[in-house]
Amino acid sequence: MIVAFSISPSGGDAVDADGGMSAAVAEAVRVVRASGLPHQTTAMFTYLEGDWDEVMAVVKQATDAVAALAPRVGLVLKADIRAGHTEGELAGKVTRVRAHLDD
Template sequence: MTFDRNAVKQEVPIDPETGKPYLNTVAAIQVSAHGTGSEVSPYVAQAIAVIRESGLPQETNALFTDVEGDLDDVLKVAGDAAKKLAMQGYRTSLVLHMDIRPGFTGQLTEKPALVDKILGDK
């Protein structure tokens, strides 16, 4: 199966292990607790630990943790990270931005590399 980066529509691949459609997803996840004071880093760190322990490819930047995997797995880890704080009784916010692109993997590194290539060609 060949995937065309410029195609509007792709064939959805089937995961050979599960037999289910594989909907590759790149997500920016931000979880924070409210009412904890001016420094939320200790709470954000708890949520990021859940994401990192998921085993999904991820990277953390100043505002979000970017994650890549099957849609169901990404949604689960986002929910689990939010629950980590909510189950402690904190009012919790979850910001989730996703790019669901069947047929593509490795987009956490490929997308920035493509932008760098385009910028380098100018």
């Protein structure tokens, strides 16, 4: 499965001097990187690939890491659950689309 998720901290120590939230978000990204699962972080979402239990455990740990800095946390999560496709899809989906673009 592939999960796209975004964690949004609100208030507390999560707010950077410039009003941003990048330091708190970085804590979530550290958790994702330490997981060893295939992942990709973009400006708006982090994509994570693996089986249900391991992916959801990482999402929970990342959310908890942000919650340690913020009194309120928003989580947006979208999942692509496709039987028989448990790895290599993070890049595979993009490769298949590009093949159509190259026609």
